[in-house]
Amino acid sequence: MAKVSPPPECLFKPMNFPQKVLMGPGPSNCPPRVLAASALPMLGPTHPEFTLIMDEVKAGIKYIFQTNNEWTVCVTGSGHAAMETACLNLLEPGDTALVGINGLWGERFAEMVHRQGIDVKTLHRPTGEVFTFEEIEEALKKHKPTLLSLTHGESTGGTLQPLEGIGSLCHKYNCLLLVDSIASCGGVPLFMDLWGIDCLYTGAQKVLSAPSGASPISFSKRAKEKVKKRLTEVRSLYFDMNHLANYWGCDGEARRYHHTGPTSCIYAIRESLAVLAEQGLEESWKKHKHCAELLYEGLEKIGLELLVKDKSIRNPCVTVVKVPDGVDWKSVIEYTRKTYRVEIGSGLGVLVGKVWRIGLMGYNCTPDNVRLVLRVLEEALRVTRTARL
Known part of the structure; x- marks a missing residue:
């Protein structure tokens, strides 16, 4: 038998946790009750006690998004995972994405689209500025995109993109509206259904003040139909909403095992949603x-x-x-x-x-x-x- 190398010395020392x-x-600091929730005992990914908690998380996401969408879940991963889920499910070869870039997060989404081999058009504003209704409409007319992506709270420049009326405008041009609300959801007014947003996602570690690892995302009926009518398979099995919707109990069918969800993160985000619900x-x-x-x-x-x-x-x-x-x-x-x-x-x-x-x-x-x-x-x-x- 080969000789086993010695364990690293660093693992024999306690971890250092400075209180900052x-x-x-x-990320934000987590409330003590959220940290306590993340330390609760493990449950299996299909245990009825855990799926009940998942259902409560879904209800909480619908509340913070102000939506009644059936396809409302948490993606396993940071906010980038939710961004990738939106990109992979809503776009396929032959589509065109129009991406508003007024900071890093628009750039990041445009790169995701490019890596899929999807045609990507960009609409630019300097960091610290937002897009006007008129320039968005002009770009929709010019590029005829399948999807428009905008960042609601652009943390690079500290802006808040006005969204009222943009959803209706997109639908007028047969385009879906995708919104990144990672740095805004819960802290500012946001109405997914009322504003006609077709796909909305956020992260756990910002206003929700939970550990990153479970990221809320929701798809409108239009967005769901776009996924269902794809001519090609979603390129990621892990982020395929057809599977995730079933795993999260969104399709009326018996839940099937898809992946082992981040149990502790789900506990934590459930508790953070409860904190926000109690506050209102x-x-x-x-x-x-x-x-x-x-x-x-x-x-x-x-x-x-x-x-x-x-x-x-x-x-x-x-x-x-x-x-x-x-x-x-x-x-x-x-x-x-x-x-x-x-x-x-x-x-x-x-x-x-x-x-x-x-x-x-x-x-x-x-x-x-x-x-x-x-x-x-x-x-x-x-x-x-x-x-x-």
């Missing part, structure tokens, strides 16, 4: 707006400038702040982290080194946390500026 206040664009969506929306306004006011007082000037298109869940001239953006982030264990985010894409991103989501969205992040940010600016002199 996560005030970046995600309207109260959550009001809380996020109030805390964001406190943050805007405080940032202005300490001399910082927001990337998004128009308050009506700011995403209250993620605020993007310009790095002042002469300030080392990285030193400020390191100071808040090391001195106070407060995390704020750096820029992404074209905004790397030019902005900071402050998240106010779910459990972390409190006036006390706003005051904390303002205080440590002001101190970090003063200290790091002095150190450069």
Whole structure:
């Protein structure tokens, strides 16, 4: 028998868990009851006790999405898995996707479409801006897409894309509307059915304040029919909605084993949905707006400038702040982290080194946390500026 190599020394040491206040664009800190739920005993993927919890999760997703769609599930994986599920199911060879790009997440979806070999057209706006109704309609006329993809809460630029009327516009041109609400769902008004959204997804680790690993997604009747009438098989067995809908009890048939779901993540997101339901969506929306306004006011007082000037298109869940001239953006982030264990985010894409991103989501969205992040940010600016002199 071959000699077994020794185990790594690092595994004999306890894991290090520093308690941080996560005030970046995600993930958020989890409420204690959500963490406690994730530590509950294991159940099998088809045990009746577990499928009951899955049904409760479905009901919670329908609530936060404001939808009655039958095809409403959690995809196993982070928000990217839900994004990939939408891409793989709703598009096939011969289709054309129109992707709105005003930050990293539009770019990411366009890349997913390209990797499938699907024709992808893009509609561009600078990061920190949103698309107008008129330019969307012009692009729909020009490209005649099968699907339009928009990011509701673009965490790269801190914008909130207006969606009312876009669904009806898409349907006028025989196009489906896909919306990424990972950095907005639960924190701002969002009405899937009323606004004619055909596919909507979000992540667990933002406003829901649960561990990533189970990502909500819902398909309208139009979107479901698009999947059912495909001429080719969905290229991923794992993300095939025909299988996922059955596994989640959405098709009226006996559940069949598809994969072993992330049991602990399902427990956690079930509890996070319960927390949001107890608070109420309207109260959550009001809380996020109030805390964001406190943050805007405080940032202005300490001399910082927001990337998004128009308050009506700011995403209250993620605020993007310009790095002042002469300030080392990285030193400020390191100071808040090391001195106070407060995390704020750096820029992404074209905004790397030019902005900071402050998240106010779910459990972390409190006036006390706003005051904390303002205080440590002001101190970090003063200290790091002095150190450069």
